[in-house]
Amino acid sequence: MDTVKTLARAWPIHLVVLVVGIVSQLIGVRSIPIGIGTILLLPLLFAFVFTLLLNPHVVPPMGRLIRPRLAAAASPLIVVAIMPFIAKFGTTIGPSIEEIIRSGPALLLQELGNLGTIALAFPVAIWVFRMGRESIGAAHSIAREPNIAIIADRYGLRSAEGTGVMGVYVMGTLFGTFVFAIVASVLATAEVFSIEALAMACGVGSGSMMAACSGALAEAVPGSTDSIVALAGASNLLTYATGMYVSLFVALPLVEWMYRKIRPDDPGNRRPAETQEATS
Amino acid sequence: MTTHETEEDFLPSGDDRSLVLTDTLRDVAVVTVIAIPLQLIATDLSLLQVLAGMLALYVVCVIGLLLTTFLPFYLPSVAWISLVGIALTMPFMPWAEWFVGLVSGIDFLALAVPCLAYAGLAISSLELSVMRRSGWKILVVAVLVFVGTYVGSAAIADLVLRVTS
Structure with a gap:
């Protein structure tokens, strides 16, 4: 066969x-x-x-x-290889379902933490690196597959915005796990945020980013492995459900608006405005 | 076979409806087998316990993949697999204790190792050319994107947890 x-x-x-x-x-x-x-x-x-x-x-x-x-x-x-890993996460969430539900508001609201990228990465792209509309694609989200699909749909991947989102996507593929492992282990040992909050935040990206992030947390705080895995997994599952909408309805309109305020004379601003008018 | 010829077909793995079910079931089985020696190194479980645990996880994957293929509305297969794992282990399920007992010893960190190994092999010349073209500025922006998202989420979660508990 x-x-x-x-x-x-x-x-x-x-x-x-x-x-x-x-x-x-x-x-x-x-x-x-x-x-x-x-x-x-x-x-x-x-x-x-x-x-x-x-x-x-x-x-x-x-x-x-x-x-x-x-x-x-x-x-x-x-x-395919991430599937058994995701299955294991699911079986950790089930038994902790009461803790997950108790943390419901925090889990839901931290999805908006995606917007943290706009506060940190967007200004650097615009003012430090003088990037053009690439900065919209690059800084609006964590640039995983659903976000690429949104940018591809609205601007096309060959556009400036497409170049930006693909750049961050590729960098994420190459270095994302390292960044998450390092940031998570440093924050876990620095004790600024609670371990539950750090665990929830692990779910914001791809499966391998979550693996690196929650793995680093679990190694740093060995006693709470199950709780870390359950919260990270629940957050990641929620990201599948909500991440695309936060990106589509909140983050992307916000960076697009900010970019127009900052660079009103960019000729690239016109094209998406026209298509928006055409569709509304 | 996926070779990314142009950037237009460079939309990887986001939509997995195109995966052929039998091929995927076979590949998950291969990955499950690869995981066995890794679990033996990572945990103190016996071979029999590892086999039982990995088989249980494989069953979760199979149910999830069947749901992805045959349900009329689309959700990514990983979301279905996650939901099946949750549903099977809810405290009120009659078999929950037994099932959790099978999989609880499995080391989740070792399960992620094969995935990253495939990811390293899958980096294509297109990705390398995107990286070269985008340059170090995009790298810095990307790192800030990840740190910003992570710290942003952690800060909100921390705040809400403090207020609600």
């Missing part, structure tokens, strides 16, 4: 993942103390770096080991 044939073709990829996974897991969690807290290096980060170094697109001599076309077959496997 076809199913068996494609498996036979992809086996080198699975084998690489198996070997890299075992090596990464044997290395385990390594911690680096810095002044304000501790940075935790997790096995999943090692695994990512190792396969990046084995990737023929990144390190061309690796083409002798893994053909570039074969490496492309790994792409649809990312979402």
